[in-house]
Amino acid sequence: MHELAIATSLVESLLELVKKQSASKVLEVHLSVGKLRVLSIDQLKFSYEILSKGTALEGSLLDVEETPGYARCTNCHYAEKLEIDDLSFHFSLPQMTCPQCGANLILEGGDELLITRVRMLAPSDGSAVPTNELV
Amino acid sequence: MVAVGISLAKPVEVVTSAEGEVFDVELEVNILRENERLAEENKRRLESKGVHAVDVMGSVGSGKTSLIKSMISQLKKDLRIAVIEGDVTTTIDSDIISSEGVPTVQVNTGKECHLDANLIRKALDRIPLDRLDLIFIENVGNLICPAEFPLGSDRRLVVISVTEGPYMVVKHPMMFLDAKVVAINKIDVAAAMGVDPNKLSADVARLNPKAATVHTSCRNGTGINDVIEKLGLKNR
Numbered sequence: 001m002h003e004l005a006i007a008t009s010l011v012e013s014l015l016e017l018v019k020k021q022s023a024s025k026v027l028e029v030h031l032s033v034g035k036l037r038v039l040s041i042d043q044l045k046f047s048y049e050i051l052s053k054g055t056a057l058e059g060s061l062l063d064v065e066e067t068p069g070y071a072r073c074t075n076c077h078y079a080e081k082l083e084i085d086d087l088s089f090h091f092s093l094p095q096m097t098c099p100q101c102g103a104n105l106i107l108e109g110g111d112e113l114l115i116t117r118v119r120m121l122a123p124s125d126g127s128a129v130p131t132n133e134l135v
Numbered sequence: 136m137v138a139v140g141i142s143l144a145k146p147v148e149v150v151t152s153a154e155g156e157v158f159d160v161e162l163e164v165n166i167l168r169e170n171e172r173l174a175e176e177n178k179r180r181l182e183s184k185g186v187h188a189v190d191v192m193g194s195v196g197s198g199k200t201s202l203i204k205s206m207i208s209q210l211k212k213d214l215r216i217a218v219i220e221g222d223v224t225t226t227i228d229s230d231i232i233s234s235e236g237v238p239t240v241q242v243n244t245g246k247e248c249h250l251d252a253n254l255i256r257k258a259l260d261r262i263p264l265d266r267l268d269l270i271f272i273e274n275v276g277n278l279i280c281p282a283e284f285p286l287g288s289d290r291r292l293v294v295i296s297v298t299e300g301p302y303m304v305v306k307h308p309m310m311f312l313d314a315k316v317v318a319i320n321k322i323d324v325a326a327a328m329g330v331d332p333n334k335l336s337a338d339v340a341r342l343n344p345k346a347a348t349v350h351t352s353c354r355n356g357t358g359i360n361d362v363i364e365k366l367g368l369k370n371r
Contacts (some may be wrong), residue, residue: 002248002280010166021160031166038279038309094305096312096342104344107312115164122156 007047023120026060030117036069036110069110075103173252177287184264193294195276198320200228201353203271207235214268219258221250249280278307296320297330304338314346316365323352
């Protein structure tokens with residue numbers, strides 16, 4: 001539901017970066033998003049496409065790498081990767097209980113929300129970079 | 136929203152950078168860092184004034200406003216309280232709270248399903264922090280999105296009720312992981328709903344053993360004092 005808010009934040013961050021790097025255009029944006037973030041990647045991409053129109057980001061590729069979360073037992077050595085639509089996701093996450101010893105599980109990772117790499121184009125004539133205002 | 140200033144988490148690695156050329160920048164920028172920065176700022180601002188803030192989150196219609204109102208009525212003789220009310224639209228909640236005679240700021244998010252730290256920053260500008268001990272921040276009714284947006288409060292209260300059925304906790308685990316107190320509200324109608332509140336408490340205890348769970352009814356006053364105590368708001 002909050003993909004638009006996150007896409008807005010993303011676009012603002014990127015436009016700031018474009019300015020700092022004096023780039024003329026952004027070609028690719030790579031994100032790392034934790035699987036435990038309650039976020040629809042399709043909706044995020046759709047919001048990004050709309051928000052980037054008329055800016056240096058327009059037409060750029062938004063690539064999202066999803067990173068897993070882990071549930072780790074606070075008592076024994078049990079640890080498992082939490083995969084969406086996997087048993088782990090439907091058992092471990094709602095219960096947060098170790099299937100081996102019954103102790104409490106804690107979450108590790110899976111909450112990343114990072115811009116990891118941006119591919120940009122430097123201005124060909126070396127002139128000043130256009131300032132891109134948010135639409 | 137405020138423009139985001141970027142400072143790179145690790146040194147910028149520019150692969151190639153000449154006129155008209157393609158270059159890559161590798162970085163580690165948290166997309167929500169602006170919200171997190173503002174939340175930290177709100178937290179420091181509240182701490183410097185000695186004001187505690189409770190983020191009240193929970194499902195739509197679970198009784199967040201009624202619980203806040205009941206707590207205020209118990210606490211207002213000892214503490215100076217204000218309320219920030221978040222809703223998509225209307226001032227219904229802040230009108231209800233104002234009847235307790237405490238300052239109230241209504242924040243309408245318009246289209247967003249959660250409050251964010253920037254909205255709270257603006258709301259704090261309209262509250263006399265020097266003359267306060269405690270702020271209740273009522274988030275938008277929603278068990279999903281508010282968990283992702285810290286506001287700068289120093290404790291979280293999550294409110295659910297038996298009228299939402301028996302599976303509210305297990306279906307929304309993330310919401311309960313950072314709660315200090317979970318109120319299971321409307322227990323006066325638990326039997327009529329055929330929902331066992333003890334089962335909901337057990338679900339919370341499994342997810343987050345550190346959270347205190349309290350059965351409440353704002354209608355007959357059950358558990359209100361207990362919530363206040365478990366939130367650590369007594370004897371200040």
